[in-house]
């Protein structure tokens with residue numbers, strides 16, 4: 001079974017919140033400036049599809065997935 | 069000969085980009101209003117790579133920047149540093165000061181309020197005469213009420229900012245008219261900022277007022293940012309609502325599908341993404357200038373060259389969206405470029421999405437007999453703005 005680990009490049013994040021919209025159980029946004037917060041950097045298989053989508057739509061290419 | 073740009077759409081097929089654009093090579097040049105010939109990028113993959121490439125800049129003060137209009141070119145040297153004219157890392161810092169109100173969770177919290185605003189407007193329209201103009205009855209008031217509440221501007225003042233912002237986004241405006249409208253809007257928002265500094269409320273201008281007090285932001289920055297949010301925040305969503313309704317009425321099978329699944333939030337969210345792709349309302353290209361030489365498709369974009377990204381090109385790129393001319397509410401479309409891509413991707417996108425999700429899940433369910441009150445050919449498009457839209461949408465039910 002594949003495992004997915006999320007690497008988040010915070011300085012690049014422009015806080016558009018696409019990740020929090022697509023995968024709300026995995027990404028949140030910081031209250032004061034909207035910068036993304038990874039709630040779970042090794043999400044379970046049920047989240048893999050939406051996490052891949054979040055990485056694909058992130059406009060700043062700030063979400064990297066290490067799949068093993 | 070570089071093709072003149074922006075290019076008129078084909079009247080028979082008004083939602084799709086002009087055929088010349090779809091047929092261009094991946095790296096082309098176009099001729100813009102000042103006679104200059106910036107590079108023209110139309111492919112989805114190229115836009116993704118370049119809109120995140122630090123060798124491209126949005127610094128509109130540089131000579132050679134491919135301005136949208138003569139008015140914009142005239143205004144550019146007078147703007148303070150803003151999210152719309154700075155590059156990372158300065159852009160990142162500025163954007164983080166204005167981001168909070170547009171975060172997904174704060175916008176989600178507004179959903180019930182947006183629903184109520186819409187329900188009341190629908191009640192009003194249904195109680196009034198037929199035909200009605202959907203632009204004035206629903207499309208324009210929904211985002212206008214919402215953005216004024218978010219900013220903390222009285223809705224009663226809407227006439228002032230609706231007329232001023234219409235002048236500011238139009239391509240038919242002289243630099244003088246544009247400066248006058250900008251001045252009027254700025255003076256209005258400056259007064260509002262002063263009021264909020266004295267008596268803050270729970271709104272974005274009050275949040276900016278607090279930042280002005282602590283020195284995190286200057287007053288001119290706050291006023292310019294508030295104008296940008298106001299201008300960007302209502303005509304765009306209004307265009308999506310009226311054009312989206314027209315597109316669905318032209319595609320009755322898709323409208324029926326949406327109506328039957330309007331209780332399914334995932335389906336509705338997908339519908340909104342596909343309509344954003346299909347309509348790509350920002351139709352005058354987003355603009356950058358090269359900071360260094362960039363090789364692409366065997367040619368070189370030189371440092372100092374202007375670059376224009378045609379968003380509809382990417383959104384109708386068959387390599388990314390098979391059969392792009394078809395409105396298909398079931399296709400995965402989230403990777404569209406209707407909000408741009410890269411660091412400047414739309415600040416208000418979550419707000420626009422929630423507004424559109426509320427409207428598209430409600431309007432056709434509550435008014436199942438909604439129909440055009442004039443032949444399609446008589447619907448008047450408004451093509452002169454940064455985003456296209458409709459002057460009026462006469463409907464009956």
Ligand code: HEM
Nearest residue numbers: 151152300301304305350354406407408412414415416420
């Ligand atoms: C469906 C509606 C909308 C569309 C299609 C749209 C489209 C766009 C596009 C294409 C850009 C990128 C410009 C560039 O990269 O040069 C942008 C940026 C922006 N949008 Fe929107 N927009 C919409 C709604 C809104 C709303 C509701 C707001 C405000 C609340 C807003 C505020 C902004 C701002 C402030 C920027 C500049 C961001 C930056 O440069 O960092 N937009 N929008």
Ligand code: SF4
Nearest residue numbers: 013014016017019058
């Ligand atoms: S989608 Fe990317 S840029 Fe947007 S909040 Fe998430 S990580 Fe940040």
